Amino acid sequence: MHPPPSADLDALRVAIAEHWADHARDLPWRAASTTAWGVLVSETMSQQTPVARVAPSWTAWMERWPTPADLADAPTADVLRAWGSLGYPRRALRLQECAAAIVERHGGVVPHEEDDLLALPGVGPYTAAAVRAFAYRRRAVVLDTNVRRVLARTVGGRAAPPPGAPSRSERELAAALLPDGDEASAEWNIGLMEFGALMCTARSPRCDQCPAAAACAWRRAGHPADEHAARRRTQTYEGTDRQARGRVMARLREAADGTLHSWAELVSVASTDPDQAQRAVATLLADGLVVERAGELRLP
Numbered sequence: 027m028h029p030p031p032s033a034d035l036d037a038l039r040v041a042i043a044e045h046w047a048d049h050a051r052d053l054p055w056r057a058a059s060t061t062a063w064g065v066l067v068s069e070t071m072s073q074q075t076p077v078a079r080v081a082p083s084w085t086a087w088m089e090r091w092p093t094p095a096d097l098a099d100a101p102t103a104d105v106l107r108a109w110g111s112l113g114y115p116r117r118a119l120r121l122q123e124c125a126a127a128i129v130e131r132h133g134g135v136v137p138h139e140e141d142d143l144l145a146l147p148g149v150g151p152y153t154a155a156a157v158r159a160f161a162y163r164r165r166a167v168v169l170d171t172n173v174r175r176v177l178a179r180t181v182g183g184r185a186a187p188p189p190g191a192p193s194r195s196e197r198e199l200a201a202a203l204l205p206d207g208d209e210a211s212a213e214w215n216i217g218l219m220e221f222g223a224l225m226c227t228a229r230s231p232r233c234d235q236c237p238a239a240a241a242c243a244w245r246r247a248g249h250p251a252d253e254h255a256a257r258r259r260t261q262t263y264e265g266t267d268r269q270a271r272g273r274v275m276a277r278l279r280e281a282a283d284g285t286l287h288s289w290a291e292l293v294s295v296a297s298t299d300p301d302q303a304q305r306a307v308a309t310l311l312a313d314g315l316v317v318e319r320a321g322e323l324r325l326p
């Protein structure tokens with residue numbers, strides 16, 4: 027993708043800034059008092075989980091473990107219980123490992139250099155960029171699904187970005203569009219993300235009310251269909267291994283601290299499909315979300 031004509035880019039910048047000024051959601055981690063650790067926790071929780079579900083969990087989490095040192099010291103079973111039903115609980119384990127690494131390598135302070143962030147457990151290019159942009163107000167290319175979709179439509183003239191991780195050309199385009207200066211780029215990043223979350227949504231873009239409509243290549247082209255539609259995974263949950271693992275984790279979280287469970291008990295709650303049930307418990311063990319002691323199972 028090539029950068030748009032400067033008139034379109036100017037119009038897009040104005041539209042994004044105005045939308046942010048008028049419609050930014052009051053999410054708890056956007057308070058001025060939020061620490062870099064709070065930003066890192068919010069970004070970890072918000073990957074794969076809608077922000078409406080994340081907000082109350084984030085607030086309770088930060089009250090309980092306001093610093094990396096607090097989380098590093100916590101019993102892992104408590105961490106997994108507090109993660110609750112946010113889903114993909116390996117993120118909770120990685121977050122605790124990340125907290126321990128921040129304490130060990132950085133004296134308990136979330137680093138701001140990209141290489142240091144990327145070296146932390148569970149921190150990939152997106153989270154590193156988000157922490158740099160939103161916690162430290164640095165110039166960083168923040169490329170989440172919302173940003174990718176907005177750029178694919180407004181600049182690329184496509185319904186959606188290609189499936190999978192961001193391509194090199196997407197990264198180059200996002201970097202080329204990033205305003206000069208730390209503060210301006212941080213505002214652009216947060217504004218683009220919010221615009222994608224609220225206005226230029228995946229399923230129901232509000233083109234009729236969109237302040238960027240005149241500068242949008244996809245709209246001008248007549249909304250051509252998604253060329254990758256057949257390759258996109260439909261996210262079903264019912265009947266999946268994920269659901270079976272979720273049932274086992276729910277049983278473990280609900281039990282009193284220190285309760286031991288038999289393999290047969292956990293298999294029985296996982297699934298009516300015997301192979302799937304065995305697989306659910308076995309993969310939770312392999313992931314470190316369940317531990318075995320003398321033939322009995324429990325949270326780590």
Ligand code: SF4
Pocket residue numbers: 179180225226227231232233234236237238239242243244245
């Ligand atoms: S016109 Fe529609 S597709 Fe284009 S940026 Fe606005 S909401 Fe998105």
